[in-house]
Amino acid sequence: MPETPLLTPARPRTAIITIAVGAVLGLLVTAGISAAAPAVAASLGRAAVSDSEQLGVGMAEADAAVTTARAALTDAATVVVDASSAEVDLGAESIAVDTADLLSTLGSLAEGDADAILQRPALTAGLTEQTALMTAQATALRERLNAAIAQQQAEAAAAAAAVAALTAANTPDGARNVARQIAADQYGWGDDQFSCLNSLWNKESGWDYQAYNSGGGATGIPQSLPGNKMASFGDDWATNGTTQIRWGLDYIQRAYGAPCSAWGHSQSVNWY
Template sequence: MLFARTRRPVSTFRHSLTRPAVAIGVGLGLVLSTGAGAVAATAADSFATPLRAITNDAKATLVDAEATLDEAAEVSADAASPDLDLKATDTTIDTAGLRSEIAVLSDLELLPTFVLTDVADATAEEAAAVEAQTARLQDAVDDAQAAKQAAAEKAAKKAAEKKRVAEAKKKAAAKAAKEAAALANVNTVAGAQATAARMAADTYGWGSGEFSCLVSLWSKESGWNYQAYNAGSGATGIPQALPGSKMASAGSDWQTNAATQIKWGLDYISRAYGSPCSAWGHSQSVNWY
């Protein structure tokens, strides 16, 4: 990520600095006559500090410029990543001018002090131009990285949803298989009788004696076959409901589920006769219940 750097302002003394003849004479190491010692000492004291400031500011400008080059190189490397789609963005950062100025400014110890300001200013201007290009390219890199992240998140979300749907289907299939197996079991004679015994005890409190009567009653009526059908009367299913559609009150699957037929049949016996043995006694006496 590119962070804007605060560029060191050009020192105010760069453009306001004057070079009086006496100061230049001192700077060049000339010896003045007529009180030369006093004049040289005064000039050196007044001019030494600005000269050091110019040199220090030039050094700081050089450090900033080199940092700008490093930053440009980092952003260019990011932009060159094959994983990023920068579309039609120009990824070029022209650093030739800055490198040239840095090469000159790097020899600041050998440069005359009075030209350092101009060289430093030229270097700063080139650095500003490179920074602008770097910022533009960094924005493009940031946009491309954001787009890449968004695409990755979208793909991950899609994969997670696909996995969730697959797991849901798997669970539904397992549940359906379990229910199919249970239905197949309850639709057998043994399964139907086991289901009836459990319902009779849990719902009505009927024990083994009553269940024995129930076995006899429905063995006579249907042989505990959930598909039993009396063509003469239209009686249907294990309890031989007449008509069979009555059993819909116990469940919509009354035609295919022995448990639903048993549920309806036990309720009918309870309401009509009070218990399976009473219903069995009635059936024995009149041949129906």
């Protein structure tokens, strides 16, 4: 089966089809469905049609169908152009909208000859059905495009939030806030234990995720020795204060049970 013309996303082909649509619509505007009826009546004679008034039967319905079809074509062209220019992933499914039948019917209605006038009711019904089908395709494409844009925006917002969280955790005050929250949520440690933790890590690193002891190699906020031990909580251990905090709290829980015990040990022997 030969391919039907499509309103495709490629700009050159879209432009060609837009010109074709414009030519058909231009003919409708110039001649007009209604304007064609008297001239055709004169050529048909009364044996075929009683008078021009009979030719006007269904004229309003045809004009309304053409107006609706024109608007639908504009909407379809808009969504295809939007989809083709949007930098989003729309999947493998085509973004073409089939306009072939609708354009053909519009052309027939615009011809203004005897056959077109006599077939007006059937052509109008066909145009209405074709408009509905094309509109459904255009609507589905718009929904896909909107969903893809919403997903892209959500992913961008999540990435921005992650960057903001990383930036905050990589400051001393931000790191304290992160540690307080994790200590409470995951370990049930309240402000008394956080006070000990704050004293401990103030002493060890000043809550600086880039802290490094050149004499022994202890690294980061919790002064892990060696620093790569923290990789068990993330490959970004060297650059992410939150990863260091998660490792440090886990270490304290396993080795001392709670921050105040770790702080007491540090005060006694100068390490923990």
